Amino acid sequence: MRDLSHQKIVKAERRKSSLNISRQNRIVINISGIRFETFKSTLEAYPNTLLGNVKRRKYYYDNILNEYFFDRHRGCFEAILYYYQSKGRLRRPNLVPLDTFLEEIIFFDLGQDALAQVRKDENLKEVEKTQLPRNRCRRYGDMVPITALGRLTAVLCALTGVGTIGMLVSVLVDRYQRIDEGIIVAGTGVGGSAANQLSRSRGFVIDQRETIYIADLWNSRIKKWKKGASEGITVAGGNGQGLAANQMNSPWNVEVDPYGNIYIADTDNIRVMKWVPAATEGM
Incomplete structure (x- = not known):
């Protein structure tokens, strides 16, 4: 009787141990409030993702919460998780737009094989590859896509890091006109905080009048540079680094809507600010 009782205890302990191991090997993934559960080993079979x-x-x-959280598309993730569980099969859900599905595949880094599988299923043609020019200005000109401004194309090269924006293209035709040397259209080439200077400029955007809005990173301001102007106008920030409504801290990028409202990625303050035209502070 003692031996039988001991065997039952051993079996119960083994089941408990096996259950604990199983739980340890399972993970929970929260996608925008919806929880999915799978085995770690299932995911780790694809270590490059x-x-x-x-x-x-x-x-x-x-x-x-002992879970992984992603603020991503729920419908897409069902297909992405199935990719792991089915050992590489991937199919876009019917109600998910193709561009959204491709974005999620790229975010979760499923790789080129997964993208190729979707392209084949969707009958998408491969983009023809071209060799980029060796000249730096021409090379970056080739890499910039056609803008949404219709026939007005003004492509800039904000690469110098010393406060210069160089113009590559400014033409009213549906083609690129490439030149070997850039034309300075904003900044002086010397970093600084004066009205005609920039300091570690980052993102920029161009409106239909070819006015340039520049994220002046180290000066914590947004500069508006009209076409042909010798200096820029501070339209947001410019009051030193800080968290106040009239300040920014290392703005990294800028966008402008058709109404002239300015949207700023205020990087080190971890926020996005909106400045209406002629405002003295953002919201």
Whole structure:
């Protein structure tokens, strides 16, 4: 009787141990409020992907809830998780737009084979590859896509890091006109905080009048540079680094809507600000 009782205890302990191991091998993935559960080994069979790489996915781990959280598209993720569980089969859900599905595949870094599989299923043609020019200005000109401004094309090259924006193209035709040397259209080539200077300029946008709005990173301001102007106008920030409504801290990018409202990625303040025309502070 003692032996029989001992065997039951051993079996119960083994089942408990097996259950604990199974739980340890399972992870929960929260996609915008919807939870999915799968085995770690299922994901880690694809170590080059975001979810399959332990070091990369740890940045999305919530210690309190013991789950991984992603603010991504729910419908797409069902197909992406099935990619892991089915050993590489991928199919776009019927109600998910193709561009959204491709964005999610790229975000989770499923790789070129997965993208090629979708392109084949969707009958998409491969983009013809071309050799880029060796000249730096011409090379970046080739890399810039056609803008949404219709026939007005003004493509800039903000690469110098010393406060210069160089114009590559400014033509009213549906083609690119490439030149070997850039034309300075904003800044002086010397970093600084004067009205005609920039300091570590980053993102920029151009409106239909060819006015340039520039994220002047180290000066924590947005400069508006009209076509042909010798200096820019500060239209947002310019009051030093800070968290106040009239300040920014390392603005990285800028966008302008058709009404002249300015939207700024205020990087080190971890916020996006909106400045209406002629405003003295943002919201």
